Amino acid sequence: MAEASTAREGTQSNAAHSSAGELLLRLLGAALQVVATWAVVHVLTPQEAGIYFRGLVLALGLSTLLRGKYELYMAHHIIGWCVTRTGSPTGVLLMQLAGRMLVRATLLCGALLVVTADLDIRAPQLQTLLQTYLPFVLALPCISLATLLGQALRAANRTLGIVVATYAVNVSMILAVALAPPGASLALYSWAFLLGSLVSAAVAAVLAWRAFPASLAEASQPISRETLQAVDSRELIGLVRGAVLWGPLCILALWAPAVEIAQYAVAARTALIVDFFLPALNLTGCRETLRADQLLQAPSRRQLLMQLAAALLYSSAFVAALLVLAPTTLAIYGRPYDTQLTVYALLLGVQWINGVGRPAIRHAVVEWDARRIAVAVGSGALAALLICGVAVANYGAVAAAAGSLMGALIVNGRAILMALSDRHAGESQPGSPSPRGSV
Numbered sequence: 001m002a003e004a005s006t007a008r009e010g011t012q013s014n015a016a017h018s019s020a021g022e023l024l025l026r027l028l029g030a031a032l033q034v035v036a037t038w039a040v041v042h043v044l045t046p047q048e049a050g051i052y053f054r055g056l057v058l059a060l061g062l063s064t065l066l067r068g069k070y071e072l073y074m075a076h077h078i079i080g081w082c083v084t085r086t087g088s089p090t091g092v093l094l095m096q097l098a099g100r101m102l103v104r105a106t107l108l109c110g111a112l113l114v115v116t117a118d119l120d121i122r123a124p125q126l127q128t129l130l131q132t133y134l135p136f137v138l139a140l141p142c143i144s145l146a147t148l149l150g151q152a153l154r155a156a157n158r159t160l161g162i163v164v165a166t167y168a169v170n171v172s173m174i175l176a177v178a179l180a181p182p183g184a185s186l187a188l189y190s191w192a193f194l195l196g197s198l199v200s201a202a203v204a205a206v207l208a209w210r211a212f213p214a215s216l217a218e219a220s221q222p223i224s225r226e227t228l229q230a231v232d233s234r235e236l237i238g239l240v241r242g243a244v245l246w247g248p249l250c251i252l253a254l255w256a257p258a259v260e261i262a263q264y265a266v267a268a269r270t271a272l273i274v275d276f277f278l279p280a281l282n283l284t285g286c287r288e289t290l291r292a293d294q295l296l297q298a299p300s301r302r303q304l305l306m307q308l309a310a311a312l313l314y315s316s317a318f319v320a321a322l323l324v325l326a327p328t329t330l331a332i333y334g335r336p337y338d339t340q341l342t343v344y345a346l347l348l349g350v351q352w353i354n355g356v357g358r359p360a361i362r363h364a365v366v367e368w369d370a371r372r373i374a375v376a377v378g379s380g381a382l383a384a385l386l387i388c389g390v391a392v393a394n395y396g397a398v399a400a401a402a403g404s405l406m407g408a409l410i411v412n413g414r415a416i417l418m419a420l421s422d423r424h425a426g427e428s429q430p431g432s433p434s435p436r437g438s439v
Helices: 003-042 046-079 090-122 124-136 142-153 159-181 184-210 225-232 235-255 257-272 271-280 300-323 324-331 343-365 371-394 399-422
Strands: none
Touching: 003 046, 003 257, 003 271, 046 090, 046 124, 046 142, 046 184, 046 235, 046 257, 046 324, 046 343, 090 124, 090 142, 090 184, 090 300, 124 142, 124 184, 142 184, 142 399, 159 184, 184 257, 235 257, 235 399, 257 271, 257 324, 257 343, 257 399, 271 300, 271 343, 300 324, 300 343, 300 399, 324 343, 343 371, 343 399, 371 399
C-alpha cells in the first residue's frame, strides 16, 4: 500500500511539473509574439510595417487555401480514430499528405516567382516592393508545412507543439531588428521571416514525427485511391474555410492603406495569444493528450453539454481578463497602434467564439456530414466577405474585424446546433475501432 501511495504521489508530482513547464513554454510563446510585433513596428514606420504585414497576410492566406483539404482530412483521421478504416497509421498518412501538399505549394511558389520576374521587368518602379515580397513567396511551402503539421498536433490535443513552432519566426523577427544596421532595407526583415519559417517547419516536423512516428519507407508507399478521393472531396470546404479565416484580412490587405493594415496586424497578432492558452485550458473530450494506445468514446449529449459549458467558462474568463487589460496592452505599441481598441476587442471576440465552439467543431469533424458542414462554412464565409467587402471602404480595419467576427459566429453557432441535434452522439460509429484501438 505504501508503494502504491508513493507511486501515485510521484505521478502527481510529474504531472504538476509537466503542467508548470508547459505553462512556462506557452508564456514564453506569448511573450515572443508580443515582443516580435513590438520590435517590428518600432523599427519600421507605419507605412513600412503595413507593407511588411501585407506580404505576411497574403502568404498565410495562400497557405491556408493550399493545405485546407489535407488539414481537414487529417483532423478527421486523428479525432475520428480512422486507422482501422483507412489502414494507414497516422504518421504515415501525415507524411504522405504533407508531401503532396508541398508539391502544390512549390508549384504555386514557382508560378508566383514567374509573375514576380515578369513584373520586375515590366514595372521597374515596383522593384523595391517585389524585393520585399519575394521572401514571403519563397516561404510559402515552409509556412504551409509548419501549419499543417501544427494543426495535426492540435487535433491530437498536443496544442503546445504549434506554439513552440512559432518561436522560430518570432525570434528571427526579433534578431533581425536587433542586429540590422541603421537604415536597413525592408527586404532584410522579409528575409528574416523566411529564415524563421524554415526553422519553424523543421521544428514542426520533429514534433510531428515524435507524436506520430513513421519511417520514410512506409511513407513512400502510394496512398490508396479511396483515401485520395476522400481528401479531394474536402477541397471546396477547405477553400471556403480559408475564406472564413483569411478572407476579410486579405480584402483589407488588397484595398486598405498600408498604415491601416499595420494597425490591424498588430491587434490580430496580439489577440492570437488567446489561442496559445485556451486549447490547453479547455481540452475537449479529455484533459490528457490523445495517445497511440488510448482512444476516447464519442461524447454523449450530456458530456457534450458539459464540454460546451466548460469551453464557455474558460473562454469567457480568459478573454474578459484580456479585454480589461486591452488599453494597457495596446499602449505597449504606441501610436498609431494604441487607437485600435475596437478592432482588438472584435478580434478577441473571434477568439472567444472559436474557444466556445471548439467542442462542437471537433464533434462535427468526427461525424463529418459534408453537406451540413459545407452549409455552415459557406454561410460563414459569405457573411464575412460581404460585411468586409461592403464596409471596408468606409470602416477599414473595423470592417475586416467585424467580418471575421460574424464568420466565426455563424460557423461555430451552426456547429453547436449540429452537435446538439445529433441523435448519434455517444454511439459507436460503424467501422469505428474499439476504445483500445489505435489512433
